[in-house]
Amino acid sequence: MKKDLKIFIGISFIIPYLMGFAIYYCKLHNISTNIYPLFQMFIPFLGVIALLYKEDKNILKIAALRIYFVASLILFVLSIINIFYQEFSGLSELVILISAIPMIISIYKMDKNLKKKLALDNPNKKLTLLMCLLFIIIYFLRTFLGYVLQGEANEFFKILNPKSLRIFISIFIFSFLNIMPYIGEEYGWRAYLAPRLKEIYGFKKSILLTGFIWGIWHLPLNLFYYSDGLLTSQIYSILVQLVFCTFLGIFLTYAYNKTKSIWAPVMIHYLNNNLALLFVTDFSKDIFSGQHYDLKGTLFSIVGSIIFFGIFIFSKYLKDENLWEKSVYEKIKES
Numbered sequence: 001m002k003k004d005l006k007i008f009i010g011i012s013f014i015i016p017y018l019m020g021f022a023i024y025y026c027k028l029h030n031i032s033t034n035i036y037p038l039f040q041m042f043i044p045f046l047g048v049i050a051l052l053y054k055e056d057k058n059i060l061k062i063a064a065l066r067i068y069f070v071a072s073l074i075l076f077v078l079s080i081i082n083i084f085y086q087e088f089s090g091l092s093e094l095v096i097l098i099s100a101i102p103m104i105i106s107i108y109k110m111d112k113n114l115k116k117k118l119a120l121d122n123p124n125k126k127l128t129l130l131m132c133l134l135f136i137i138i139y140f141l142r143t144f145l146g147y148v149l150q151g152e153a154n155e156f157f158k159i160l161n162p163k164s165l166r167i168f169i170s171i172f173i174f175s176f177l178n179i180m181p182y183i184g185e186e187y188g189w190r191a192y193l194a195p196r197l198k199e200i201y202g203f204k205k206s207i208l209l210t211g212f213i214w215g216i217w218h219l220p221l222n223l224f225y226y227s228d229g230l231l232t233s234q235i236y237s238i239l240v241q242l243v244f245c246t247f248l249g250i251f252l253t254y255a256y257n258k259t260k261s262i263w264a265p266v267m268i269h270y271l272n273n274n275l276a277l278l279f280v281t282d283f284s285k286d287i288f289s290g291q292h293y294d295l296k297g298t299l300f301s302i303v304g305s306i307i308f309f310g311i312f313i314f315s316k317y318l319k320d321e322n323l324w325e326k327s328v329y330e331k332i333k334e335s
Contacts, residue, residue: 020220041181044188211246236293
C-alpha cells in the first residue's frame with residue numbers, strides 16, 4: 001500500500017475506533033452519544049489535510065482548511081468532555097453552525113485556481129442540482145418500494161402533508177449551515193480515496209475497496225450507536241452498512257466525476273441523512289440511534305441499494321477512467 005494511503009487510512013480509522021470505547025461507555029451510563037457520529041464525520045477530511053500538509057507546509061494558511069481544522073479540534077475536546085460533563089454535548093452543533101459560515105465565505109473568496117486544485121470549486125451548478133434531484137427521486141422510489149413490499153403503501157402517502165413539506169423546505173434552507181460534517185466525509189472518500197485507488201488499482205477495484213473502507217469505517221457506530229445492542233441486530237447493521245456504502249458510493253463517485261464537483265456528493269450525502277426526518281413523528285429522540293435491524297429489513301436494504309445505485313456502475317463516468325477526476329492529493333503533488 002502506498003504511503004499516502006497508509007497515512008489517510010491510519011488517521012481516518014484510529015480516532016473513530018478509539019472513540020468507539022467512549023460511545024460504549026456513554027451507552028452504559030445513559031450519557032448522550034450524539035456528538036460522536038458528528039465528530040467522526042470530520043475525520044476523513046483531517047486525513048486529507050495531513051497528506052496535503054506533508055506535501056505543502058503552507059496548506060494550513062488557507063483560511064477554509066484552517067477553520068475546518070480548528071473546528072475539528074474543538075469537537076475533539078468536546079467529545080472527551082462529554083464523557084464527564086454531558087451538559088456540554090449540545091455545544092457541538094453550535095460549533096458546526098458557527099464554523100460553517102466563515103468556511104463557506106472563505107471558499108467563495110478563494111482564488112479560482114486554488115479552489116480547483118483543492119477540488120472545492122463547482123463548475124456546473126445546474127448539473128449539481130440535477131444530481132441532487134435525481135437522488136431525491138431515487139430516495140423516494142426506494143422508500144416507496146419498501147412500504148409496498150411490507151404492504152404499507154398507504155403509510156408512505158401519509159408523509160405528503162403540509163408538515164412534511166415544511167420539513168422538506170427547511171432541509172434545503174439550512175443545508176449550508178450543516179455542510180461541514182458532510183464535506184468532512186466526502187472530501188475524504190470522493191475527492192481523495194476513490195480517485196487515488198483508481199490510479200493504483202483501476203476503477204472496478206477502487207469502487208469496491210472504497211465502499212468496503214467507507215462501510216467498515218462505521219463499525220464502532222454500527223456496534224454501539226446505530227443498532228440496539230443485540231448481536232443479530234449489530235451483524236445486520238454491519239451488513240447493511242457495507243452494502244449501502246459500496247453501492248451509494250457508486251452513485252456518489254458517478255456524481256463527482258460527472259459534475260467535476262465535490263459539492264454534488266456532499267449535498268447528496270446530506271440529503272440521504274436528513275430526508276429521513278420526513279418520516280419522524282417524535283423529534284425528541286435520536287432517530288439514528290438504537291435501531292433494531294432484522295433480516296427482512298436488511299434484505300430489502302441490500303436489494304434496494306443494488307438495484308437503485310448499482311446501475312450507475314455502467315456509466316461512462318465510471319467505466320472511462322479518462323473521465324475520472326484526479327485525487328486532490330495528485331493535484332497538489334503536481335503543482
